Structures are given as C-alpha cells and as structure tokens.
Amino acid sequence: MTGNEAKFETLEYLTTRIHGLGKITAEIFDEIKALGLTNLVSYCESANLRLEEILSLLGYYSPPIGFLVLQLNAPRILVGLDSDDTVVGFLEPTYIATHLGTKIRLRKEYTMLGTKLITHYELINRIVASAKIGREVALVCIDKKDLTIPYDIRLRGLATSISYVSIDSYNVQEFNTIKLEDYKTILMEYLLMIDSLMSGLRNRLAGFLRDITDEKVNPDLETIIDAFGIYILNEESFVRFYMDAYIELKAVSAVLRETIKHIRKQLAGKA
Structure with a gap:
C-alpha cells in the first residue's frame, strides 16, 4: 500500500466516525492535520498530483473532510494567506x-x-x-x-x-x-475547487449504485436518485449521507455561480 492509499483509507475510517457523531470533532480535526491535508499546496507537490485530482479524491473518499480541507486551503490558494485556521x-x-x-x-x-x-x-x-x-x-x-x-x-x-x-x-x-475583475477570477477558482470535490462525490455515488445493481452507471444525479429509491429515505445510511453532501455542495456552488454572473453583468455595464 502506498502512502497516499494509506491516507485515503484513514479518511474512510474517519468518515465513518464523522457519520456516527454527526460532526467533525476537535480530535478528528487533529487526525486530519496529522495527514498533512491542511496544506494542499505542499501535499500536491509531495504526492505529484494536481489540486483538482486531490480534491476529486477527497470528494470520493470523504465529502465532509474534503469540504473542510477545501475551506481551510482556500485562503492560501485564492488570496495567498498562509494559514491553517x-x-x-x-x-x-x-x-x-x-x-x-x-x-x-x-x-x-x-x-x-x-x-x-x-x-x-x-x-x-x-x-x-x-x-x-x-x-x-x-x-x-x-x-x-x-x-x-x-x-x-x-x-x-x-x-x-x-x-x-x-x-x-x-x-x-x-x-x-x-x-x-480580479475578485471574479478568485470566485471562479473557488467554484472550480468545489466542482472538483463534487466530481469525486458523483463518482462515489455511482460506485454505491454499481454495488447494488452490478451495472455500469453514468454518474448522473437523477439516474442515481431513481435507482436508489427507498434507500435515500434512510437517514442513517451512507448513501443518504453522501447524497446530502452532494446537495449541500450544489447549493454552495449555486450561490457562487449567481454571484459570478452578477459581477459579469456589472463589469459589462448591465447591472
């Protein structure tokens, strides 16, 4: 097992704990820090992976940890503030x-x-x-x-x-x-980070569906919802946990898209 594989296996274990507790505790946060994920710039260099690839993997293995890591890294990546808190x-x-x-x-x-x-x-x-x-x-x-x-x-x-x-x-x-104009660029980069996280999450949801149906499934949200059916109603299931994460990320991205759209209109002299 490679170092990266071991880290993502640890993420799955931590995600199981988060699912049971309903939150990321200070203790779990310390374990996330120990994995080196609070500085994605350094992590990408050491793992020889692009930021989009890391975020997609985080979305696949652990949406709640992935979103926390994204939020903590956004100040460093988007505005150059070197901080972990x-x-x-x-x-x-x-x-x-x-x-x-x-x-x-x-x-x-x-x-x-x-x-x-x-x-x-x-x-x-x-x-x-x-x-x-x-x-x-x-x-x-x-x-x-x-x-x-x-x-x-x-x-x-x-x-x-x-x-x-x-x-x-x-x-x-x-x-x-x-x-x-520069602020619009920052928001667009922020949106791309969230989209990368969602990409990995969509692939994980499609994987859950393949486990149930044993069929190749296109990771389309409507297809996944139709196929899961009653499983989505079980709030304690991992399927519902990941589906909720997808909907919540979708809502955050929708706010960003509207904001970017309004800025474009203002820059074009239409707002």
Missing part, C-alpha cells in the same frame, strides 16, 4: 440582490457592515471577508472573537453548519484591495 467569507445571503452586500465605508475610520456565510466556525480562528469599497473589493482578516453568529443552518452531509455572521460597524484596521 482561516476560511474565506465570500458567500452572502444577499447575492440575489447584489454581488457584494457587505461594504466598507469611511466615517471617522473605515467601518465594515454586512452579513457573511461561513462554515466550520467551531474549528477556525479567523475569516477572510470580502467587502465592497468604492469600485474595488477589500479583503479583510477578522478574528473569530469579533464575529456575531445570529443563527446556523446545519449541513448534515458535510458535517458542519453554515453560520450567518453579522458584521455590525466593525472597525477595519488593515485590508488589501483588488479590482472587481
């Missing part, structure tokens, strides 16, 4: 109305106001939040202690929650600004 705060509940509802305004000092959607709140220490400032986008690091969480939405398949972060008159000391 930070996630990006790019998603917003206001995406339908505007591509970026969170704003920074200059009063006596720079003040941020808005709402962000973040994940893995219990496992992180900071977020990198995006906010509109004039015609540009600011990237701001915010410590967890400065965040207010009005409520959470549980993501069963991904073993975490989407936390609604209320940012109310947060005084911004430091921030970096980028052009809106």
Whole structure:
C-alpha cells in the first residue's frame, strides 16, 4: 500500500466516525492535520498530483473532510494567506440582490457592515471577508472573537453548519484591495475547487449504485436518485449521507455561480 492509499483509507475510517457523531470533532480535526491535508499546496507537490485530482479524491473518499480541507486551503490558494485556521467569507445571503452586500465605508475610520456565510466556525480562528469599497473589493482578516453568529443552518452531509455572521460597524484596521475583475477570477477558482470535490462525490455515488445493481452507471444525479429509491429515505445510511453532501455542495456552488454572473453583468455595464 502506498502512502497516499494509506491516507485515503484513514479518511474512510474517519468518515465513518464523522457519520456516527454527526460532526467533525476537535480530535478528528487533529487526525486530519496529522495527514498533512491542511496544506494542499505542499501535499500536491509531495504526492505529484494536481489540486483538482486531490480534491476529486477527497470528494470520493470523504465529502465532509474534503469540504473542510477545501475551506481551510482556500485562503492560501485564492488570496495567498498562509494559514491553517482561516476560511474565506465570500458567500452572502444577499447575492440575489447584489454581488457584494457587505461594504466598507469611511466615517471617522473605515467601518465594515454586512452579513457573511461561513462554515466550520467551531474549528477556525479567523475569516477572510470580502467587502465592497468604492469600485474595488477589500479583503479583510477578522478574528473569530469579533464575529456575531445570529443563527446556523446545519449541513448534515458535510458535517458542519453554515453560520450567518453579522458584521455590525466593525472597525477595519488593515485590508488589501483588488479590482472587481480580479475578485471574479478568485470566485471562479473557488467554484472550480468545489466542482472538483463534487466530481469525486458523483463518482462515489455511482460506485454505491454499481454495488447494488452490478451495472455500469453514468454518474448522473437523477439516474442515481431513481435507482436508489427507498434507500435515500434512510437517514442513517451512507448513501443518504453522501447524497446530502452532494446537495449541500450544489447549493454552495449555486450561490457562487449567481454571484459570478452578477459581477459579469456589472463589469459589462448591465447591472
């Protein structure tokens, strides 16, 4: 067994524990760190694999761990922040109305106001939040202690929650600004990372189906749902666990796609 095969076998074992507990505990998180997956840039180099390949494998073996690893690596890969305890705060509940509802305004000092959607709140220490400032986008690091969480939405398949972060008159000391075009590029790269995770997950769902039907199956979600039928109704089954993860990732990607679409319209002068 190669080192990579042993690591992914460990991921399956950890995923079984996560399935039973319904969450990624601090103890499990420490075991994930020990596998070296909190720095995918280094892991890709040592394993001689592309980022998309690693994420696809993570989606296949463990969607909840894969999503956690993706979120922890997004700041490093997307904005160059070398950190293992930070996630990006790019998603917003206001995406339908505007591509970026969170704003920074200059009063006596720079003040941020808005709402962000973040994940893995219990496992992180900071977020990198995006906010509109004039015609540009600011990237701001915010410590967890400065965040207010009005409520959470549980993501069963991904073993975490989407936390609604209320940012109310947060005084911004430091921030970096980028052009809106560059922010769109960052979001597109983020979306590709999620798509890679979903690709591996679709293949795993098709594999579950082959185990039941002993037939070659195209990993199409509708086909899989039709074929599984009653199995999907069992909330304790691994099939349902992975199906929930797929639907939750699909919802996250839908928010990103709408945001990117709105930015494109704005850049084209149509919004």
